[in-house]
Amino acid sequence: MAEELPIRNVAIIAHVDHGKTTLVDALLRQSGTFLVNEAVPERVMDSLDLERERGITIAAKNCCLKWEGHVINIVDTPGHADFGGEVERILSMVDGALLLVDAAEGPLPQTRFVVKKALEAKLPLVLIINKIDRRDARTKEVEDEIFNLLLDCGADAEYLASPVLYTNSRAGAATRNIDVEPVDMKPVFEAIRDSIPSPEVDVEKPLSMIVANLGYSDYVGRLAVGRMKSGRVSVNENVLIAGSEQNHKGRVMRIYGYEGLKMIELPEAQAGQIVALAGLESFTIGDTVTNIETPVVQPRIHVEEPTVSMIFSANTSPFAGREGKYVTGSKLKERLFKEGCSNVSLWVEQGPSPDQFVVSGRGELQLAIVIETMRREGYEMEVGKPKVIEKTIDGQVCEPYENLVVDIPEEYIGVTREFMAMRKGTIMNMSGFGTGMIRLEFLIPSRGLIGIRSTFLTITRGLGIMHSVFEGYRPLAGPIPSRVNGALVASVSGAATAYAIAGLSQRGKLFVFPGTEVYNGMIVGEHAREDDLDVNITKQKKLTNMRSSTCDDTVVLTPPLIHSLETAIEWINENEAIEITPKSIRLRRLYPVLSKKKQERCGHE
């Protein structure tokens, strides 16, 4: 018999930065989850190092709070389009979602993506217009835009009757009526209680839980996290794990539930609860943990396919092995395949040679996060330029396209349109907010978006904002220009000298400080012209006995442009690679490296 439980399982979904994690902070605080004097960091759910450093959520995480006799499980999801896979699988764990939209920015590409996913999963929504305190808030207009978006995505009448709340999450205040001053988060709690159904579960049926997320504990290893759909489970119970290809048995060694942000051990659990099970040996996201005698296997979670890939190789640079703990191709392979198992939207395949692997994901940021995580663990590797994944559909070669939204000051409409047109973008829509800012929408091949962020910022004087999300596959768009400038490539190994750098400053933008160790083939700058230029950046000033009274010995150098991982990924071209070690990011030209003879010539010019 189905039972009505005082439980609510809800996900928070939105475009990047619209305030999801901040809203969770406010709910946690006001539910009394923390002690009165407990010091709690801002955006407490963003607990990973990389999340705190970048100020974005990367992985979905859950917490559990108690409010007026109700247990509310909240899953905070990432808003960046590259981590859309996290949202897709998390929706299988909840019975409703809070859809957040920034009161000034309005719905953006990822809002559309999450709305589509919520509608597909038939999840009831609570609409939250957040950041109503912003000076440029357009609350009423944004509300209309949200309903238009819902209609556009095929929402039925029930969705159009979803409750709307107005919040200032940073202040922890919400209101149902925009004309009434918000006081606290009570309206949000009430909307969760009243508009999100309790989980429809059956405790009497056999155990069935789809693994929607993975966790890890130092004591017990990997954890299978999910919402129990039916049945009960207790410690030491033997269960069946239904995988995509085969089933196997396992034993539940520990059961954890959530309390606030902590996990607590439970002797048993039942349908409706979100739990983490320890002890099951091999499982992955999408598997069902179920009863051995009467298995109830749920359909696997559908996650959209990757659209971009990058070749990861063992580091082949002359400096390989100097700075990392794990350097070999086999170590790299092991680690990448492990990542592929836990990260469903990331695909890892063997590459063209034994030490090369093709890693595919949703975008450059998703791949950059994998690289950054591995480099912090001590890995060295080399990666190439990201490429979009083509597909043949009805005999025609197609490539991924994105829905791109840019917000720019009015005066940059011309340059922006021209720039996007060059990259095969078609303008789909244009709207103004009456504030001097204009929103342009393009349909553009994903290929056209690779590596354009810094140029876009330059042409809009740093004031433009761009967001895109995968739209679908369409026929190939034809050639798109890549980086115009060539590279300055070191022809001689050694330490870069201030003297050589000063001499080269007219040739382009340098990427290295004096004293940086370079090798033959390493890219040390961007050439001002289109072709590559081999340079000797280690050249010493010739010492003479004569001192010239007119010669100035101290050289003033322009600071170099030091690439971050993301800017390096944007910058490189096809025949170039990025060498990544725990300590350094170096760019290098792959082919052809100068012959010994030419090296010598360059060295002695």
Ligand SMILES: Nc1nc2c(ncn2[C@@H]2O[C@H](COP(=O)(O)OP(=O)(O)OP(=O)(O)O)[C@@H](O)[C@H]2O)c(=O)[nH]1
């Ligand atoms: N003015 C104002 N700022 C807010 C409000 N809510 C959140 N912010 C700010 O918006 C920024 C982004 O907030 P987050 O909570 O990290 O946004 P998010 O949706 O979790 O972002 P991702 O997880 O990366 O998608 C932070 O600087 C917050 O302080 C609000 O109600 N008003």
Ligand SMILES: [Mg+2]
């Ligand atoms: Mg967040």
